[in-house]
Amino acid sequence: MTDIEHGTLADGTRVLETTTQLPQPPGVAFEFFANAENLEMITPPELAFQILTPTPIAINAGTIIDYRLRLFGVPFRWRTRIAIWEPQVEFVDEQIRGPYRLWRHRHTFARTDEGTRMTDRVEYRLPLQPFSGLAAPLVTRQLDRIFSYRGDAIRRIMTAQR
Numbered sequence: 001m002t003d004i005e006h007g008t009l010a011d012g013t014r015v016l017e018t019t020t021q022l023p024q025p026p027g028v029a030f031e032f033f034a035n036a037e038n039l040e041m042i043t044p045p046e047l048a049f050q051i052l053t054p055t056p057i058a059i060n061a062g063t064i065i066d067y068r069l070r071l072f073g074v075p076f077r078w079r080t081r082i083a084i085w086e087p088q089v090e091f092v093d094e095q096i097r098g099p100y101r102l103w104r105h106r107h108t109f110a111r112t113d114e115g116t117r118m119t120d121r122v123e124y125r126l127p128l129q130p131f132s133g134l135a136a137p138l139v140t141r142q143l144d145r146i147f148s149y150r151g152d153a154i155r156r157i158m159t160a161q162r
Contacts, residue, residue, distance in 0.1 A: 002151025020151040026109040029116040042153040101125040
């Protein structure tokens with residue numbers, strides 16, 4: 001099960017935080033994410049997620065990755081940059097171009113007795129303020145669904161790899 005929490009920072013930035021327990025040690029869990037091609041396996045099929053950047057992608061701080069996906073039936077492109085890359089510990093991807101006014105996604109990997117606690121923390125702002133407040137509940141539900149699917153998929157894949 002993936003635990004999901006929501007919050008709002010003082011500047012109005014929304015926060016989504018999930019934690020997922022994985023059976024592997026942090027190095028193995030991190031390596032799964034070091035392969036950008038694995039993103040397709042952990043993204044809900046209805047998003048029609050595709051990596052446009054030629055693979056394999058050598059990921060480091062500064063790497064830029066282009067994607068195409070569909071949200072609420074609308075196709076769009078998304079470009080992110082890896083802002084922080086600390087193997088086995090954490091990495092951060094930030095939206096350069098995409099559907100959000102701000103998207104900053106921190107992934108952390110912490111050793112536990114059971115393997116690894118992976119935490120995803122997304123700080124985001126919707127476009128078209130203040131009108132986007134009307135869409136916020138719909139976006140929150142969609143992000144919950146995406147991250148629940150993601151957590152289930154990661155656990156299923158990691159458990160099969162044990």
